[in-house]
Amino acid sequence: MAGLGLALAAACLYGDFLIFMSGEIVLGVIFLAAITAAIVIYSCKRTYSYRYLFPGLVGFALFVLLPLGYTVYIAFTNYSAANLLSLRGVQEHFLQETYLKSDHRYAFTVHPETDGRFRILLEDEQASAKRYATDPVELRKSASREIEARVISPDGKAPEKSLSMREVVEKRSLLGNLAVTLPDGSAVTMTGLRRFAPRFPVWSLQENNILSNRVTGVTIHPDFETGFYVDDAGRRSGPGFRVEIGFRNFAVIASDPGVRGPFFRIFIWNISFAFLSVFLTFAVGMFLAALLEWKLLRGRKIYRTLLILPYAVPAFISILIFRGLFNANFGEINTVLSALFGIRPQWTSDPMLAKAMILIVNVWLGYPYMMILCTGLLQSISGDLYEASSVDGSGALTDFFKITLPLVFRPLKPLLVASFAFNFNNFLLIYLLTQGRPDMVGAATVAGETDLLVSYTFRVAFRDSAANFGYASAVAVIIFAIVGALAYMNLRLSSRTGKA
Amino acid sequence: MIVGKRDRVTLVFGHLFLCGFLLLVLFPFVMIISISFRQGNFALGSLIPEHPSLEHWKFVLGIPYADETGKMVKPASNVLLWFWNSIKVATLSSVLILLLSGTCAYAFARMKFLFKTKILNGLLLLQMFPMVLALVAIYSILDFVGRYVPALGLDTHPGLILCYLGGIAIHIWMIKGYFSTIPVSIEESAEMDGATPLQAFLSILLPMSLPVFAVVFILSFIGIIAEYPVASVVLQQSENWTLAVGANSFLYEQNYLWGKFAATAVLSGLPITTMFLLCQRFLISGLTSGSVKG
Numbered sequence: 001m002a003g004l005g006l007a008l009a010a011a012c013l014y015g016d017f018l019i020f021m022s023g024e025i026v027l028g029v030i031f032l033a034a035i036t037a038a039i040v041i042y043s044c045k046r047t048y049s050y051r052y053l054f055p056g057l058v059g060f061a062l063f064v065l066l067p068l069g070y071t072v073y074i075a076f077t078n079y080s081a082a083n084l085l086s087l088r089g090v091q092e093h094f095l096q097e098t099y100l101k102s103d104h105r106y107a108f109t110v111h112p113e114t115d116g117r118f119r120i121l122l123e124d125e126q127a128s129a130k131r132y133a134t135d136p137v138e139l140r141k142s143a144s145r146e147i148e149a150r151v152i153s154p155d156g157k158a159p160e161k162s163l164s165m166r167e168v169v170e171k172r173s174l175l176g177n178l179a180v181t182l183p184d185g186s187a188v189t190m191t192g193l194r195r196f197a198p199r200f201p202v203w204s205l206q207e208n209n210i211l212s213n214r215v216t217g218v219t220i221h222p223d224f225e226t227g228f229y230v231d232d233a234g235r236r237s238g239p240g241f242r243v244e245i246g247f248r249n250f251a252v253i254a255s256d257p258g259v260r261g262p263f264f265r266i267f268i269w270n271i272s273f274a275f276l277s278v279f280l281t282f283a284v285g286m287f288l289a290a291l292l293e294w295k296l297l298r299g300r301k302i303y304r305t306l307l308i309l310p311y312a313v314p315a316f317i318s319i320l321i322f323r324g325l326f327n328a329n330f331g332e333i334n335t336v337l338s339a340l341f342g343i344r345p346q347w348t349s350d351p352m353l354a355k356a357m358i359l360i361v362n363v364w365l366g367y368p369y370m371m372i373l374c375t376g377l378l379q380s381i382s383g384d385l386y387e388a389s390s391v392d393g394s395g396a397l398t399d400f401f402k403i404t405l406p407l408v409f410r411p412l413k414p415l416l417v418a419s420f421a422f423n424f425n426n427f428l429l430i431y432l433l434t435q436g437r438p439d440m441v442g443a444a445t446v447a448g449e450t451d452l453l454v455s456y457t458f459r460v461a462f463r464d465s466a467a468n469f470g471y472a473s474a475v476a477v478i479i480f481a482i483v484g485a486l487a488y489m490n491l492r493l494s495s496r497t498g499k500a
Numbered sequence: 501m502i503v504g505k506r507d508r509v510t511l512v513f514g515h516l517f518l519c520g521f522l523l524l525v526l527f528p529f530v531m532i533i534s535i536s537f538r539q540g541n542f543a544l545g546s547l548i549p550e551h552p553s554l555e556h557w558k559f560v561l562g563i564p565y566a567d568e569t570g571k572m573v574k575p576a577s578n579v580l581l582w583f584w585n586s587i588k589v590a591t592l593s594s595v596l597i598l599l600l601s602g603t604c605a606y607a608f609a610r611m612k613f614l615f616k617t618k619i620l621n622g623l624l625l626l627q628m629f630p631m632v633l634a635l636v637a638i639y640s641i642l643d644f645v646g647r648y649v650p651a652l653g654l655d656t657h658p659g660l661i662l663c664y665l666g667g668i669a670i671h672i673w674m675i676k677g678y679f680s681t682i683p684v685s686i687e688e689s690a691e692m693d694g695a696t697p698l699q700a701f702l703s704i705l706l707p708m709s710l711p712v713f714a715v716v717f718i719l720s721f722i723g724i725i726a727e728y729p730v731a732s733v734v735l736q737q738s739e740n741w742t743l744a745v746g747a748n749s750f751l752y753e754q755n756y757l758w759g760k761f762a763a764t765a766v767l768s769g770l771p772i773t774t775m776f777l778l779c780q781r782f783l784i785s786g787l788t789s790g791s792v793k794g
Binding site (some may be wrong): 303 | 511517604626630636655701
């Protein structure tokens, strides 16, 4: 047991060492702290109860806390498709650029060996007496890239078989991966279908991350404001790297009219959608629950089972079914509507109709949950109250609004807030039903009329070619603040009802 | 019971209303079953297809069928593979989630330690933040992990399962609630007889709590089967997709396969729905008890 634990600890420490080596210092420190905590907890008697907590809490920390924290960090960077790599990655990109120095060329031929490997023969074009041959190499994707070549005697006979031009064309990308080192130390790579030539790196890395161009003599330095390499005149070159840019992503939301307008329209629709969804699902669910509590009604059990059905079917299936049924051209809903009333509403292209469609589908999806909750609460209300009120001569409606509703509403409050929070972030519904479409006119980023903030975030990050992760995370942080406020409210409400 | 005349009229209206409402509610299900038996992907028609055809079902189940020219075609369908992927990912994740949340719940229900209620409330609070928003971070974390351990990286099922392991707060809460209904005295008497806390947990509390573990397993299983955003970002090749990601691919505007989608939807919806309805009573009491009792 102890041996197993030690082995596990050693493996984890080695993993952490690899993280440190890759330059992710912060991550390495976090993992080191976690490993140390694990060793203390599982070896110390006093921390016994934490032995049960630890695995769950670590899982939670790694897959909930870490992503949330990292998202907040990304919100303050310019991480996007244009600034994808780290500074080191961009430097590597520059250092891989090569140029042909001299007009020295080597004609090559490729000769298959019997074991499926190949030998490459190079012949100096200036001095055809100079010939070189490599050891046999495998031409596979994962094969080693750097090989050496030896001098062979000028009059030695070339091997009989060599690859035809067509075969060379087929293997050109694999051949292009090879770097052949000649005896004089120069490295040659394939420059055409017939030749190898010596190549040299264009850039050399100097102090302070400055790169200097060996050919033109130009130097470029990293600009940590914009995350690009720039020359002295300020012209950008190469791909960008990630830098921290402070509150700029948030400032864009407040100042850029192409972003601000759509953002606030989405925000308003988001709040109205969540409010209307909670209100409508509650109204329908409550009404059905009350109706099904009516003792005189027969077949209540069957009604109840059938009414719960939308809740039992996985949401992704029902939402996609509705997407097809609401299709304006060949959807069944428009077929029925045009047969009955002669209308074909454009559910997907008209903003108002699209919003109506979303609400209809969401009420369909959400009323069974409310109905289940209300049924449970209605059954706990004592019948005495209604008897007393009927003695006073009050009708069913008065009973409902004066007795039932207040009694049900109180314990439901935290659940309604939770439902509001859920609908506020109802990504699945929007994304599978409309994907946020129809798109808004004149928006600087992708933004749709039916987008919620969550689906907007998702589209900005993953479905837009600019892939602006930094901006998407900034929107996410704003949503975090809203959800946090709702969660706090929920906690306050439920602790109050719990005490009452 | 005496039924007055006024009540009888209201009763009729009640039944009429409920039947009408049910008609609207059940319309999509009836339609989708009917569509899965229609010919072609754009066919309109009556509820019971005039020319019922099994082409979509054969496609979905991978059975060879005759195309327009009469040639036998083996369908290039991944539906069964997606189904299997979904079940694999959901089962493994749920088992791991049970392990993590069960042990945590035991500590929360039976042990004393610092910040107990604060930690539990913190877990519940943080779980309210939707994971969709942290997808950028999840993506880059998996990308990073994949560079060192390719089997846990992007586009792998173990990687996806890792992403799901964080969702334990609500399950801890439910299991803890159930543990608190079991009297401590049974475990205490076992410990008097010399059992360690671990033994008391494994051989006394666990067997008595099987019902709640079943409920949590099914809830987490259904939740993961239906999860779309994380799976759609993590899984890239179509052989790796889960059902939720794959089903969406039938309804692209350029490639609208309504009939094939219908068969897929019925095929995948039926087992999950049946499972839910069979366990309905337990699931609903589990769902509401955790929250209402607060």
